Amino acid sequence: MAKTPLQFRHNGRDVALFVDGGTNLLVVLREMLGDVTPKFGCGQGGCGACTVLIDGDAHLSCLTLAEAVEGRAVETLDGIKSGPTLHPLQRAFADGFAAQCGYCTPGMLMAAKALLDKIPQPSREQVVEAISGNICRCTGYEPIINAVLAAAASLRASA
């Protein structure tokens, strides 16, 4: 099968590779670029574990054709901390015990980041809406919602 050349920005770094037609973004990120922070959950867009940001919007990478991100900026959990310093969302998740098994956590963090980048001071309802496509088995969501609100508060304090 013919390969298609693909270039995009991955966490601020330009990448260029050849992909088979029909390859989804999750496969490109995990298997070709070695960024395993987006998780494979259901492969059907039902769980949100593979959530990444494309030009700042939350997308399900398992349902995104790799070729669709040509020339665009893709952001994953791997790129949100700066050096050894955790992103305020990561700090808030850790402090608030917002993860147990941790499988949903990368997707939750990216969905939450997409929200806070656009709406720095969201209401509780806006947080619930933002993570409503992400399934969590362990936490009961409450600690996650609280952690996102706490991160928003800490961003406000540091702004």
Next chain:
Amino acid sequence: MTRHRGRGMAAINYPIGMNLGGDPSQALVHSNPSGKFTVALSSIDLGQGMKSVTRQICAETLGVPVEDVYVDTADSDTGPHCMGSFASRGTHRVGNAVMAAAREARGVMMEAAAEELEVNASDLETDGRGNIHVKGAPHRSISVKDVAIAAQFRQGKTISGRGIFLVPLSDVDPETGEMSPATCYAHACLVAEVEVDDETGEVGVIRMDSAYELGRALNPRLVEQQLVGGAWMGMSHALYETTEPYYPDPKQGPRDFVEYLMPGPGDICPHDIAVLERPAPDGPFGGKGPGEMCANPVLPAIANAIFNAVGVRIDELPITPERVLRAIKAQGGARPQTRR
């Protein structure tokens, strides 16, 4: 159409671990020459906090800072044996094994320190900050690190300990047939408030109030995390989740996880939790285990609340809108019960 409010209650008695004897877990503890300790376990931490709790138990028993203890659950092929992470047994069974191992390791550590300080080991105590000193004479002191170096390079001793916890088999009383199924029990009581739509059969959980008695909460934040998440899972099992079809024909049932129903972040309700601590005599520092029982009282409490709201008794799970609606129709309409 009317939305009916109802309140239901349930109380449970939950045995910790597998019953009637056996159910062993092993632990090994050793120090390396830097004075840091490793706990080797085959018990699995799947997010419930096994590593954190056994680390605390080991540090407390050894008398060293928690930062100086590392828990390695790497490999069940080569690690000491464990029955597994289930039945709410981790804190109690594995914790007891770690405690036994740490106690033995502490004995060797104190002997080694005694040799260095030229005193009797029974005259020594740990300060919990990484030092060992003569009781009443803190200046006659040696660091755990220096003891570990001396044990390794001068005395030729391993500072290590073995631990196992095994529940003795409970004998059957030949007269009464009575036996002791478990060594300790956790308890919980939960009140659920629901709203039932008599036109659609839909059930919404409005709030939950609960009290959980789980021995000493060795790590209160982890306990809270278990209780919040576990109660949500109970609510999810009561009203949503099933691998079985919802309708008589399996073709209309869920085929994969996309169609498998689970409540999302918008379906949660306020939940007020009280944690009661009645330390278990045979638990590590009194701990029992929150584990599974945090989900258990939610299901009967919700079923009772639905009865209180519309007067129908549903004895099949999950309590789907179809089941509620059929039951309401069968009795000729909603019959709200007295609210207590």
